[in-house]
Amino acid sequence: MSTLLWENLQPVLHPWLYEALISLEYPAMTPVQASTIPLFSKNKDVIVESVTGSGKTLSFVVPVLQHVSNRLYGSVGAEEQVVPLKKGHFLAIVVAPTRELASQIKDVFDRIVEYLPEGKTPIRTQLVVGSLSSTRQNLEDFLGSRNQIFVGTPGRLNEILSSSKVSTLSVEVAVLDEADRLLDLSFETEVESILKMLPKQRRTGLYSATLSAAGDRVFRTGLMNPVRISVQSKSSKRAAPTSLSIQYMLVDPERKLSTFRGLVKEYRFKKCIAYFPTCASVKFFYEILTKVFQDEDLKLFSLHGQISTSNRMKTLQSFVDGDSSEKKYILMTTDVAARGIDVPDVDLVVQLEPPTDPDMFLHRCGRTGRANKIGRALVFLNKDSTEEDYVPFMEVKKVEMSEMDTFNTDKIHPIMSEKIKKYMLEDRARHEAAVKAYVGFVRYYQKHIASSIFRLQSLDYLGTARMYGLLRLPKMPETRFIPSEKFPQDGWLTDLKLDMDTFAYADKDKERVRLETLEETKAKLIKDAKTRKLLKKKNESWSSKTETKDAKATRREKQQKKRDAIQQQIMEEGSSDEDTQQDWKDMLRQNKKQKTAALAVQGSFDDL
Ligand SMILES: Nc1ncnc2c1ncn2[C@@H]1O[C@H](COP(=O)(O)OP(=O)(O)OP(=O)(O)O)[C@@H](O)[C@H]1O
Numbered sequence: 329m330s331t332l333l334w335e336n337l338q339p340v341l342h343p344w345l346y347e348a349l350i351s352l353e354y355p356a357m358t359p360v361q362a363s364t365i366p367l368f369s370k371n372k373d374v375i376v377e378s379v380t381g382s383g384k385t386l387s388f389v390v391p392v393l394q395h396v397s398n399r400l401y402g403s404v405g406a407e408e409q410v411v412p413l414k415k416g417h418f419l420a421i422v423v424a425p426t427r428e429l430a431s432q433i434k435d436v437f438d439r440i441v442e443y444l445p446e447g448k449t450p451i452r453t454q455l456v457v458g459s460l461s462s463t464r465q466n467l468e469d470f471l472g473s474r475n476q477i478f479v480g481t482p483g484r485l486n487e488i489l490s491s492s493k494v495s496t497l498s499v500e501v502a503v504l505d506e507a508d509r510l511l512d513l514s515f516e517t518e519v520e521s522i523l524k525m526l527p528k529q530r531r532t533g534l535y536s537a538t539l540s541a542a543g544d545r546v547f548r549t550g551l552m553n554p555v556r557i558s559v560q561s562k563s564s565k566r567a568a569p570t571s572l573s574i575q576y577m578l579v580d581p582e583r584k585l586s587t588f589r590g591l592v593k594e595y596r597f598k599k600c601i602a603y604f605p606t607c608a609s610v611k612f613f614y615e616i617l618t619k620v621f622q623d624e625d626l627k628l629f630s631l632h633g634q635i636s637t638s639n640r641m642k643t644l645q646s647f648v649d650g651d652s653s654e655k656k657y658i659l660m661t662t663d664v665a666a667r668g669i670d671v672p673d674v675d676l677v678v679q680l681e682p683p684t685d686p687d688m689f690l691h692r693c694g695r696t697g698r699a700n701k702i703g704r705a706l707v708f709l710n711k712d713s714t715e716e717d718y719v720p721f722m723e724v725k726k727v728e729m730s731e732m733d734t735f736n737t738d739k740i741h742p743i744m745s746e747k748i749k750k751y752m753l754e755d756r757a758r759h760e761a762a763v764k765a766y767v768g769f770v771r772y773y774q775k776h777i778a779s780s781i782f783r784l785q786s787l788d789y790l791g792t793a794r795m796y797g798l799l800r801l802p803k804m805p806e807t808r809f810i811p812s813e814k815f816p817q818d819g820w821l822t823d824l825k826l827d828m829d830t831f832a833y834a835d836k837d838k839e840r841v842r843l844e845t846l847e848e849t850k851a852k853l854i855k856d857a858k859t860r861k862l863l864k865k866k867n868e869s870w871s872s873k874t875e876t877k878d879a880k881a882t883r884r885e886k887q888q889k890k891r892d893a894i895q896q897q898i899m900e901e902g903s904s905d906e907d908t909q910q911d912w913k914d915m916l917r918q919n920k921k922q923k924t925a926a927l928a929v930q931g932s933f934d935d936l
Pocket of ligand 1: 381
């Protein structure tokens with residue numbers, strides 16, 4: 329008797345549910361399902377850690393549907409009086425960290441309940457996530473449709489559950505998917521608040537591929553005598569599924585984009601998810617790859633946290649739907665699409681930068697090699713740097729990687745660089761976007777947990793800036809890490825010296841405003857200089873009357889020292905050129921004017 333057959337499950341599945349699973353071509357259970365479903369369908373709380381793509385979703389969807397069916401139709405084989413669910417009550421709640429994942433889980437429920445026979449009380453799942461619709465609309469839908477299952481993200485679920493129109497008294501089962509993420513600092517308070525609103529006598533299930541990362545925080549969820557279920561890959565040495573091969577490539581930072589483009593053009597794959605560090609970098613490289621290169625064989629999608637929820641959902645759906653044999657599909661994204669996203673025909677994952685949190689590495693890689701399908705994940709590491717230590721570092725975490733030969737970019741790199749330079753020079757706004765993406769990347773790099781491997785001091789700032797297509801280095805504190813002998817003259821990264829004052833926006837209105845501001849600033853500078861001169865004269869005449877010769881000499885000496893110190897500092901920062909200073913001041917001026925430019929960069933990282 330196979331323990332993996334649905335018909336051998338105890339407690340027995342509701343017949344409609346069994347029929348649905350078979351019809352949906354889930355012929356048997358996966359190991360994690362066989363270990364979890366019997367316990368979670370009965371009266372056990374579960375903590376489930378199992379590799380990516382191993383079928384954790386059904387291992388909570390099936391028990392939730394069993395609980396809901398027991399309550400709505402009575403337990404299988406039992407003659408029970410069924411009491412209808414009161415208005416404003418619901419039975420189950422599933423919490424997920426991202427809107428995409430919540431929506432995907434709702435789809436799994438929906439696909440199964442389509443098989444409910446007519447005449448049975450319908451089982452309805454409601455998606456509860458921010459910005460798709462208002463809280464009021466969510467409440468109206470809930471009360472109108474009598475949905476029994478909520479699936480959503482912590483913020484909106486918290487709001488809904490706090491409403492006086494919603495009663496949590498009938499809740500029988502709660503699931504935290506990607507529980508380690510839900511219990512980390514950014515979600516912890518909201519998730520704890522949700523759980524506190526639920527009855528103590530409920531079943532709770534925590535699920536993730538990296539649940540041990542949550543440590544003791546799992547016990548803050550009110551679990552009662554939980555059973556820990558851990559399903560590793562066949563070879564217990566690996567934290568990744570056996571169907572997934574993970575490789576790394578040592579890449580010259582300056583050639584990272586060329587390597588990526590060359591590789592996706594030459595390698596055979598159907599769908600690829602490519603991870604970039606920040607929202608700004610996804611936006612920026614998406615623009616470059618779509619506008620500058622327009623490769624007809626590649627269909628690119630851009631997905632990140634600064635896109636509206638409905639567009640995010642649409643983009644993901646288009647990526648899922650893409651099936652032309654003439655094209656290769658590439659989803660350019662951030663960690664917003666790292667956990668849980670299940671697109672079965674993704675056969676390649678590329679990470680242009682490793683994630684700041686090493687646990688995220690497995691989640692990203694795990695978007696391929698799912699459900700025993702072969703998949704390949706590749707991460708770029710900066711060659712000749714401490715980043716090479718990432719390989720043994722991950723080995724300790726049971727992630728094995730083999731080296732892939734460096735992709736030869738000698739032909740395409742110079743061509744790409746020239747095209748990108750031309751693209752930059754056409755519009756000042758493009759260069760600003762490049763600077764923003766570059767600054768955002770440096771911020772991202774600072775956040776690496778493994779800071780001895782990803783060292784700010786030894787990052788190749790110049791190579792990276794060239795990869796981002798910068799014409800000139802922006803002034804930022806990290807510039808001090810660039811050795812003075814390598815620092816390019818006046819910060820220029822190209823031999824073409826541009827007058828930043830005449831570098832124009834392509835947008836005419838924007839350019840007009842810039843020129844006006846420039847004139848105003850120049851006039852103000854002249855005025856300030858005149859005022860300073862006058863003030864100096866005044867002080868001089870006053871001081872000549874009052875100061876003794878000795879005091880004057882001491883003061884001069886002090887001023888000279890101050891000047892020397894400033895000069896020294898400027899030298900250390902790699903520039904003493906007035907023009908460069910002016911360019912940087914120009915940027916600062918603009919930053920101030922746009923008030924939140926720096927915040928936006930920060931935001932772009934935080935929002936993922
Ligand atoms: N019993 C089954 N038989 C066949 N395919 C299955 C079965 N269970 C799940 N699958 C398929 O396996 C794939 C991965 O499942 P799922 O998304 O639940 O993985 P997961 O363990 O939650 O992964 P992650 O940790 O990445 O979220 C899905 O495409 C799903 O349809």
